[in-house]
Amino acid sequence: MNDEIVHDLYLIKVYKDGRVERSTDEDTIPPSLDHKTGVQSADLVVSAETGLSVRLYIPKTAINTPQKLPLLVYFHGGAFCIGSAFSPSCHNYINSIVGSANIVAVSVNYRRAPENPIPAAYDDSWDVVKWVASHLEGKGQSEWLNSNADLNRVFFAGDSAGANISHNMATWLGLSSSEEVVGRIKLKGIVLVHPYFSGKEPIGSEVDTPEMKVFMDAFWSLASPASTDGLDDPLINPEKDPNLGRLGCERVLVCLAENDFLKERGCYYVESLRKSGWNGVVEVMEAKDEIHVFHLQKPGCENAIAMRQRIISFISQQD
Template sequence: MSDEIAHDFSPFIKFYKDGRVERLKGNDIVPPSLDLKTGVESTDIVVSAETGLSARLYIPKTAINTSQKLPLLVYFHGGGFCIETAFSPTYHDYLNSLAASANIVVVSVDYRRAPEHPLPIAYDDSWAVLKWISSHFEQKGPSEWLNSNADLKRVFFAGDSAGANIAHNMAMRVGLSEEELRIKLVGSVLVHPYFGGKEPIGAEVKMEAGFKAWTESFWRLACPSTTGLDDPLINPAEDPNLEKLGGEKLLVCVAEKDFLRERGWYYSELVRKRGWGGIVEVLEAKEENHVFHLFNPSCENAIAMLKRISSFIS
């Protein structure tokens, strides 16, 4: 075993020359449960035994054993495509709160992570979960919760950071795909989306060159086949089909002190300018940093954001 480091992305991940990966955070997991505080129950399902692809489902306990149809949110967790899971206490707590607040069913996708599983694997895994959800269209799918309680005509995508990037790319696939999913995508919620670009925009011009290089090499670690920061997967401005984005409405959440703030605003303006026919909303949290709501869920701005996302969905 070699201790020689190939890439050091502390405090997130270290990649050793012998291929070993050391994740420095996002390693804790919690089991599914009935959350007494929110009254939300969760369970884990295997989507593909072959690849190990799985997801965690959340449902307000009041809906179980009823025929009440609730909107369905498909959630993609953040972590730069490299760290965190759908089973981390951070996401488990957040999605319990969101499922209760919005009164929805949630499917949280545990896609395979880079660098062991480089992009586009996370995108392909996420699409496989959407196809699995689609198999419940006639209430004949493998999950009784989805058969009984998920309204597949009211589906939303959401994610934070890299997960917001996935949510955008899944909405693009829905809009462009000839492989029709039997779900109706109503809208997407992108929280502090992980987008980039070669040319700096807005306040990015003041960004240190070293930090810019760090973000590019982190992206290249996740997606070795990329052309760089102007790859349409990370820079939607370079996507000639942006106006075909799936869904009818879009909520982009940005944070004033987030290094990705400019990209969130730019994306929302871009979607409008390209002639996408849907409704675009932006919510900015003042004085806050990247994914602040996950680390400080009881702060005023996090509560306001939870309410806004809930009303956007329901």
């Protein structure tokens, strides 16, 4: 065993012999019937080959009662390197959204870097989007989706890296042909909570805190060592994406936190999207005095409740 550390990013250490040590809470919680919200969850394997799995959520109103409800596809955060769809914080947060919004949800447990470098997380997420689309005729793997998911009212959402994935999945969907099965689902909107974006050139307050930018950018370098464009890869810097204006949804909600270092990138994303030629509507909500992913750390605080209600309202909005 070689104890020499080649990457030490506080939250994750990578040793020379390939071992990966995550210092964050790696606890997981099984699917269940949540007595607080009445939401039922279950896990399914989407790909035995890669180990890709999802956690499905259904509200109490739909248990054993076929009815078509909006579908939320959720991508967890963690800088592509940490976090899980099965973590208590992610699981409980989705329970609260599903129970209050009366929707169906699919939470994606994509492969993490550095063991599975980029584009694994994106490929897994796209495989789930295609898997969701396979339920269009009511003959997919999940009976919950067959009976209860309205694929004409689909939403993508995620926090941090998961928000980044949500944006990129919406872009890939926008580039899909209507002749493809995946191109037939109707993505109504995406919700980006504290999105993890970056770029080679610092912007705004990043200029004054170069050490923080170096720290955040190191996660992308660890997750995507083969990227020829580095921090200007369109996957991490949407402003460099010539297809930004092809975003495949009608509405976008970007949630920011006042004291989040990534706030500048969230604002820059909104500005870039509005200039891209995309003809949808982008909304912005900012939580005062809060830090990155505060809503997972203290879900019962006033700002977290307000943000959750805004997300629910965004999903529930009628055309």
